[in-house]
Amino acid sequence: MIKVAIVDDKPQNRNSIKEKLIYSGEAEVIFTAQNGKDFLEQMEALKTASRPQVVLMDIEMPLMDGIAAVGIASITYPDTRYLMLTVFDNDDKIFDAIKAGAAGYFLKDESVEKIITGLKQIIEDGGAPMSPRIARKALNMLMSNPAPATAGPDDILNVLSDREAEILKLLVDGMDHIDVAEKLFLSPHTVRKHIANIYGKLHVTNRSQVVKLAMKRRWFMLF
Amino acid sequence: MIKVAIVDDKPQNRNSIKEKLIYSGEAEVIFTAQNGKDFLEQMEALKTASRPQVVLMDIEMPLMDGIAAVGIASITYPDTRYLMLTVFDNDDKIFDAIKAGAAGYFLKDESVEKIITGLKQIIEDGGAPMSPRIARKALNMLMSNPAPATAGPDDILNVLSDREAEILKLLVDGMDHIDVAEKLFLSPHTVRKHIANIYGKLHVTNRSQVVKLAMKRRWFMLF
DNA sequence: TATCTTTTAATCCAAATGGGTTATTGTACA
DNA sequence: TGTACAATAACCCATTTGGATTAAAAGATA
Numbered sequence: 001m002i003k004v005a006i007v008d009d010k011p012q013n014r015n016s017i018k019e020k021l022i023y024s025g026e027a028e029v030i031f032t033a034q035n036g037k038d039f040l041e042q043m044e045a046l047k048t049a050s051r052p053q054v055v056l057m058d059i060e061m062p063l064m065d066g067i068a069a070v071g072i073a074s075i076t077y078p079d080t081r082y083l084m085l086t087v088f089d090n091d092d093k094i095f096d097a098i099k100a101g102a103a104g105y106f107l108k109d110e111s112v113e114k115i116i117t118g119l120k121q122i123i124e125d126g127g128a129p130m131s132p133r134i135a136r137k138a139l140n141m142l143m144s145n146p147a148p149a150t151a152g153p154d155d156i157l158n159v160l161s162d163r164e165a166e167i168l169k170l171l172v173d174g175m176d177h178i179d180v181a182e183k184l185f186l187s188p189h190t191v192r193k194h195i196a197n198i199y200g201k202l203h204v205t206n207r208s209q210v211v212k213l214a215m216k217r218r219w220f221m222l223f
Numbered sequence: 224m225i226k227v228a229i230v231d232d233k234p235q236n237r238n239s240i241k242e243k244l245i246y247s248g249e250a251e252v253i254f255t256a257q258n259g260k261d262f263l264e265q266m267e268a269l270k271t272a273s274r275p276q277v278v279l280m281d282i283e284m285p286l287m288d289g290i291a292a293v294g295i296a297s298i299t300y301p302d303t304r305y306l307m308l309t310v311f312d313n314d315d316k317i318f319d320a321i322k323a324g325a326a327g328y329f330l331k332d333e334s335v336e337k338i339i340t341g342l343k344q345i346i347e348d349g350g351a352p353m354s355p356r357i358a359r360k361a362l363n364m365l366m367s368n369p370a371p372a373t374a375g376p377d378d379i380l381n382v383l384s385d386r387e388a389e390i391l392k393l394l395v396d397g398m399d400h401i402d403v404a405e406k407l408f409l410s411p412h413t414v415r416k417h418i419a420n421i422y423g424k425l426h427v428t429n430r431s432q433v434v435k436l437a438m439k440r441r442w443f444m445l446f
Numbered sequence: 447t448a449t450c451t452t453t454t455a456a457t458c459c460a461a462a463t464g465g466g467t468t469a470t471t472g473t474a475c476a
Numbered sequence: 477t478g479t480a481c482a483a484t485a486a487c488c489c490a491t492t493t494g495g496a497t498t499a500a501a502a503g504a505t506a
Contacts (some may be wrong), residue, residue: 017312068459161452174432176492189455196495197452203271203299206494208434209397215438216296315461384482412485419465420482427490429464447506454501463492471484476477 002027005052007039008085017056020112027119031136035061036069043049043077044115051080054119055109058085058105059093064089074101081122159201167194171207225250225342228275230262230292231308232284236331240279243335252341258284259292266300273302279329279343281308282316290320297324304345326422390417394430395437
């Protein structure tokens with residue numbers, strides 16, 4: 001049973017979706033809310049374990065709309081997934097919602113089967129219901145803000161030597177060249193030469209930039 | 224004029240694309256290369272400012288193929304964008320190339336207009352040419368990559384003042400205290416005082432540690 | 447063997463950094 | 477109206493850092 005919450009300002013919408021989900025026997029409706037503010041208050045009142053796994057959230061609502069609510073909730077309750085409810089598939093607000101932290105969306109007149117399939121999918125493999133057009137737009141956004149997980153630890157070793165990679169890892173851990181020298185039984189001079197070579201290869205000019213790059217590319221997953 | 228490099232093992236392919244681009248008057252071909260290795264050597268020989276903005280890269284080539292080349296180049300030259308050249312739109316290797324760091328691809332028999340449009344787009348708004356099918360696949364890959372987002376009681380703005388957060392962001396971008404002072408019209412003394420306060424609040428002792436922490440917690444990457 | 451790369455180590459200098467301390471101004475809050 | 481805090485700015489000092497250059501030894505490769 002998938003634990004779901006429904007947020008919509010129109011009572012008939014809430015009830016219609018709720019009944020569909022309950023009738024399917026696959027989902028259980030933890031609570032319903034009338035707007036973003038109401039939703040956040042009800043989430044706060046619940047214990048962690050009893051919070052919904054998925055929230056179906058209308059975009060346009062009074063007091064606090066769905067985009068604002070997702071923006072907050074996706075930070076404060078990151079384990080819950082957020083799916084928007086919309087009438088049009090080409091709504092620019094869908095994209096705003098994805099930026100705010102929504103995983104995907106359903107059309108309001110979607111069949112029960114499609115909704116249930118989508119819910120299962122998002123719980124099981126994280127795949128979110130989304131049209132190719134929106135997917136494309138979201139991807140562009142992710143790609144322009146350089147990508148996580150494109151280059152793994154293997155790729156960095158094609159660029160840096162083993163020793164350089166070893167030293168870079170220690171730099172990322174916040175050590176200075178003296179610490180590194182002691183840890184690796186090297187002269188501080190040697191360590192500094194390696195660091196200079198690393199900067200050259202990665203085209204950065206200081207410690208912050210190289211740490212940022214290494215973290216962004218997730219080169220050393222061991223922390 | 225968009226600065227482009229072309230990498231393809233077949234001379235007639237290189238020339239055909241090169242002439243199309245030059246004829247359009249929109250792009251300038253910085254250099255051409257025969258394979259991945261040749262490409263990397265020519266990149267290394269160039270000064271940063273004169274490197275291509277976009278590289279059109281064939282996938283299958285002798286010595287070093289396009290995927291391996293992009294894997295390395297997207298790390299060593301992250302400011303350059305990489306677009307693959309392929310015959311088939313459903314080639315699984317396109318997906319491998321995207322994982323390695325490519326932004327998108329062109330079909331080899333694409334019209335000049337489409338190529339120019341694609342090049343402009345990638346420079347201006349980061350949008351990469353890609354079919355919806357491939358986009359969806361790539362998006363799923365990126366989305367399944369978990370988002371840590373452990374905000375809450377730890378939320379950055381509850382700890383740091385607005386000014387401190389502003390300065391921290393610039394530090395993460397690799398600026399030193401002089402750069403920050405100029406950017407914010409402050410005295411370098413003031414900036415250093417803020418930095419010291421940030422370190423104190425976050426319990427770190429140097430630049431690397433604070434950059435690592437900010438990146439790990441994703442404080443300044445709302446996506 | 448000759449050559450290349452990696453790793454090691456050193457020198458020099460100028461600049462940036464970290465760790466203290468002190469002090470003035472402005473704003474918000476009780 | 478006083479007090480707290482944020483933001484501003486300055487001073488000190490020792491250490492770390494970045495950049496440039498040189499060079500020796502070990503290992504791999506052709």
